[in-house]
Each structure stands twice: as structure tokens, then as C-alpha cells.
Amino acid sequence: MTQEIKRKLTRQSLIDKGYELINMYGYHAISIDRIINEVGLTKGAFYYHFENKHHFVEAIIQERIAKEIHSEFIEPINKHGNPLFIMEDLLQDKLIKDKSLAQSLGSPLTNFIVELSHEPNDYDLQIQLKEILDQWKVALINLLYRGIDEGYLNRHINTEPVAEFIINSLEGVRTLKRMANDKTIFYNYIEQFKNYMDTLKISQEDNGIKRYQLVS
Amino acid sequence: MTQEIKRKLTRQSLIDKGYELINMYGYHAISIDRIINEVGLTKGAFYYHFENKHHFVEAIIQERIAKEIHSEFIEPINKHGNPLFIMEDLLQDKLIKDKSLAQSLGSPLTNFIVELSHEPNDYDLQIQLKEILDQWKVALINLLYRGIDEGYLNRHINTEPVAEFIINSLEGVRTLKRMANDKTIFYNYIEQFKNYMDTLKISQEDNGIKRYQLVS
DNA sequence: TAAAAAACAAACCAATAGGTAGGTTTTATA
DNA sequence: TATAAAACCTACCTATTGGTTTGTTTTTTA
Missing domain, CATH: 1.10.10.60 (Homeodomain-like)
Incomplete structure (x- = not known):
């Protein structure tokens, strides 16, 4: 060899x-x-x-965590279409269909953040983990902007807070899933996630087709 | 003494x-x-x-984490009124007004879950952490039911998924806050949290006062 | 094919880990 | 006030920790 x-x-x-x-x-x-x-x-x-254990875990972050986030949560949303459906499909894939053992281990990103992001010792690791989060956020923001341009989403939504909210809730549910054996928490999450995403839809006053009017 | x-x-x-x-x-x-x-x-x-380190951290969970969740997130919502406002006030208090150092340390509950919930060794700790989560969830469910009874919330909402979603997103944002120095992420979170909570409001068809009708 | 560099193995090291044993001080009890 | 129990200290133990040093094997190069 x-x-x-x-x-x-x-x-x-x-x-x-x-x-x-x-x-x-x-x-x-x-x-x-x-x-x-x-x-x-x-x-x-x-x-x-x-060189040492610190450099070792740094390599793990760069060569596994970053790439997993990219392949699992960034690339799948780098396409055109209704963001509501794109996100819903993604969650179905990653939370429901995926039968891998990793389901009960929470989110690797959150796991590493919790254990490796206390300054000043791990400042460089913290930077790298934040960079991964930022790339994910940017991808979501771009998805939302495309959704606006293509007429799926309300053009008045604040894309960055929305992107953050999606990441927050998703990392949260994956972490708390460690406490429960069944997938009910994932089903419940997707249900509410869709409710939330519906608030981003284009409003009836905006699309210029249908109009609602208050009647007595 | x-x-x-x-x-x-x-x-x-x-x-x-x-x-x-x-x-x-x-x-x-x-x-x-x-x-x-x-x-x-x-x-x-x-x-x-x-007795040993394991019993020590068990005492910490029971005598500090459990009590903090109770005093900070359970007791404040054990009252009557509009759940939307009650929750919003709570988030303002805990995320914005609170100037304590703990703000940059994420959520203690999530921190302990991530580090102490891998079986089979920590099975008892996992049970106890889950119990805390369940009590929090029950308190939220009760808040939602009161909101329904008192006419603030839609009576068709699924209280358990909603309660879980609130906990998921809140634990998520507190954890990811560790990566950012500023409080923007908290402001953004509350903004989107309110958007989500608005989906729980009593619908116009239900309150029997106003009615919307599609017009051409 | 011999030398040199790369890719490992084996043995070792100081520091630290959780934990124990026995003694000392402090408080309560009689 | 003597005794006992509670609360704490000192010293020590073994195993493990991250890390180093030196030697051996494999692969490349000249």
C-alpha cells in the first residue's frame, strides 16, 4: 500500500x-x-x-462535524422550491426516516459546543464551531430569500431571526430527544415546526389574487 | 454554631x-x-x-438544577392570564433583563443532559433530568389549558407538542447563545417566538365576534 | 540496493484522577 | 466535665491521564 x-x-x-x-x-x-x-x-x-488532544478534536470538528452539517443540513436546502416543503422533507429524512444509532445521541454540533466552548482555553474551537453555525444560518437565509423571490414566502419576514429560530429549535429537540426513547417528540416537533413555518407564508394581501375583507 | x-x-x-x-x-x-x-x-x-462523585452530581441536579427550573420557569407561569403575555414576560426577564454571568454559559439543564445522559452508567441521572423536563412540560401544558379555558387560545391546539416546542426552542437558543457575545440572538428569538405563539391564538371563526369572508 | 524518510510500536514519565484510612477538632449528650 | 458522636483534616494509595523517547518496521528515493 x-x-x-x-x-x-x-x-x-x-x-x-x-x-x-x-x-x-x-x-x-x-x-x-x-x-x-x-x-x-x-x-x-x-x-x-x-500534535495533542486539542489538535485532535479540532481535526474532528473540521473534518467530520463541519462536513456532516454541510451534507445533511446545508446542501439539501441549496435548491429552488417552496422552503416550507424543502424544510419539511429534510426533517422527515433526518428525524423520522433515519434509523441510525445516532438518533439517541442528540446533535453532535450541540454536544461539542457544550463540552468545548468555554474560554479562554477553547477559544479557537469555539470560533470554528461558530463558523459552522454561521454557514448553516447563511444557507437558511438564502433559502428564505429564494422563497420570497419565488413567491412562496412573505416578503416582510426577517430572514436572520427566522433562520436562527429554525436552528435553535432543531438543535434543541435533537438534544432533548436523548431523554426519550420514542420518536413521538420528533413527530410533535415537526407538527409544530410546520405551524411556525406557516407564519412565513405569503399573506393574502400580498399575493394580489385573493383578498379577505372584514364583514359584520 | x-x-x-x-x-x-x-x-x-x-x-x-x-x-x-x-x-x-x-x-x-x-x-x-x-x-x-x-x-x-x-x-x-x-x-x-x-459517597462519591456520582452521588455528588446527583445532589447538584436535585438541589440546584431542579429547583432553578422550578423557580425560574415553572412557578412564574403558574398563574392566570394570557399565556402569550405570560411567556413573553418570562422570556424578557430571563433572557434580556437578567444581567448575570450565567447568560453566556447556556442552559444548565442542557449542559448536564449533554454530559451526563449516556447509558448505562448514568441511567439514574438521566431519569432525574427527564423528570425535571417533564415537570416543566406539565406546567406549560397547564398554562396552555388555562389559556384555552380563559378564551385566549384556540381550543384545537395540541398542548403537549406546543409545550415541547417551547422547551426545545428555548433550550436551543440558550445553548447556541454561548457562541455569540451579543444579545441579538435573544431579541431575534423572542421576536420569532411571538410569531409562533400567535399561531395558538383563538381563531376568528371560534370567538364568534368577528368573521372574515372571501370576496372577489 | 543502500540510505533516508515515513509510519508506526513499546516502554516509560510526571501529573492528576477518584477514593481510603486514620487521626484531630468541634459539637452534642449524659 | 467526661464521653461519644459528628465534622473535618492529613497523608496516602492505586489507576489513569496526556505526553515523550527511543527503537523498529515499512515505504520511498537516490
């Missing part, structure tokens, strides 16, 4: 196992010994690839 | 400092040595009051 491939393979196996364990049990709860044992490597290998 | 008071005082100082540090840095990141040093006690005192 060529050198470059071998290096990338071992490095990736460490990152994958580290991500899995740290997301499940937490950064301070997982030792390097634990990780290398489960992967079948030694300290020598680990510290050849990573 | 009487024996009983002395005991309770020491015990409380340990719990208070433990709560402060663990909420800030995390359960596994804070050692017992760190806690006893900051309160000026020794191992002997600590292990006289608590």
Missing part, C-alpha cells in the same frame, strides 16, 4: 473513532488510550498524526 | 461550587480537588458529605 493512502487511512480511523466516542461520552470522558485501543493502534501512531 | 447548621452550610458550599464549575466546564473536566480547593475544604470533608 502506498504511503499516502496508508497515512490517510490510519488518520481517518482515529478521527472516526474519536468522533464516535467523544460524541457519545464527551471530550473529557474519553481518553486517548481508549481511542487507540479500539482502533488497534498505539500512542506512537496517534502522536505521529496529531 | 450548631451542628446541623454547620453541616448544611458546608454541604451547600460544596454543591454550589460544584454546580458553578461543572456547569461552566463540565462534569469530567472538573476534579474534586478543584472544587474543595476553591471552597477551602479537604477530601475528608467532601467524602463525609458525599
